[in-house]
Amino acid sequence: MRMAKHWTEEEMDLLRTLHDRGDLSLREIGARLGRSAHAIQDKAQKMGLGPKAFTGNRSAVWSYVVKLCADRRPRSVHELAQLTGASRTRIDKMMRDRRAAGQAHHAGWQRHTSGWPAPLWLPFPGKDVPRPAPISNAARQRDRMRRMKEEDPLRYKAIIERTVIRRRMRDGIVTPQHEVVRAMFGMGKAV
Missing domain, CATH: 1.10.10.10 (Winged helix-like DNA-binding domain superfamily/Winged helix DNA-binding domain)
Known part of the structure; x- marks a missing residue:
């Protein structure tokens, strides 16, 4: 089993300097100090240097x-x-x-x-465009109804008529209906 090589003060100072520069990978720092990239990463973490900042375009x-x-x-x-x-x-x-x-x-x-x-x-430097707010449920519903009015006007008309009838029933304003319509659908009051 291999014994771990102890860190000297000079090596830790050099590690801190090279790590803070940010232009070298952990492997390159390890090569300069005669250690593995894993050993460099462990020591940097123990010293509180944080993760190695990636500044190159090697990806x-x-x-x-x-x-x-x-x-x-x-x-x-x-x-x-x-x-x-x-x-x-x-x-x-x-x-x-x-x-x-x-x-x-x-x-x-x-x-x-x-x-x-x-x-x-x-993937270039520049100024961020601000993020817009999400679409509200009411705006989504208005958009859906607008599209329906253009694409399927008969369905749109049926929905509007049903909504008007329900609103009138809720408000107590029920339109008179023919007896046959009342018998079939149970809507309205007697004529």
Whole structure:
């Protein structure tokens, strides 16, 4: 069994300096100190240096995303995952990390039928477009009725008429109906 090599004060100072620089990977820091990347990560964590900040552009997926977005057309996480073959979770985390580092931004928002809008990303520095509020239930219902009025006017008219009758019944204003209609549907009062 191999004995762990003890850390000297000089090695810990050098680790702190190299870690804070941010341009070297854990493997490169380990090579300079004669230790493994795992040992560097453990010691950095014990020293409270936090996780190694990734500042390079070494990720193959990131390089591919940059090439895909060279046309400056913003894309959603789902679209980027489909084009690159990477998972949506990986793309989402990568874009959020790059946004925090100032290397990506929200170029727009994609609205859905329910819930909050999803961000459209560009892998370049820029100013974020503010996130719009979600669509309210009332606005969603108005939109649904507007579409129904255009696409199926007979169904729309039937819904409006049924609503008017129910409102009148609730308010006690029931329109007189023919006896046959009353007998068949049980609506209205006698003529």
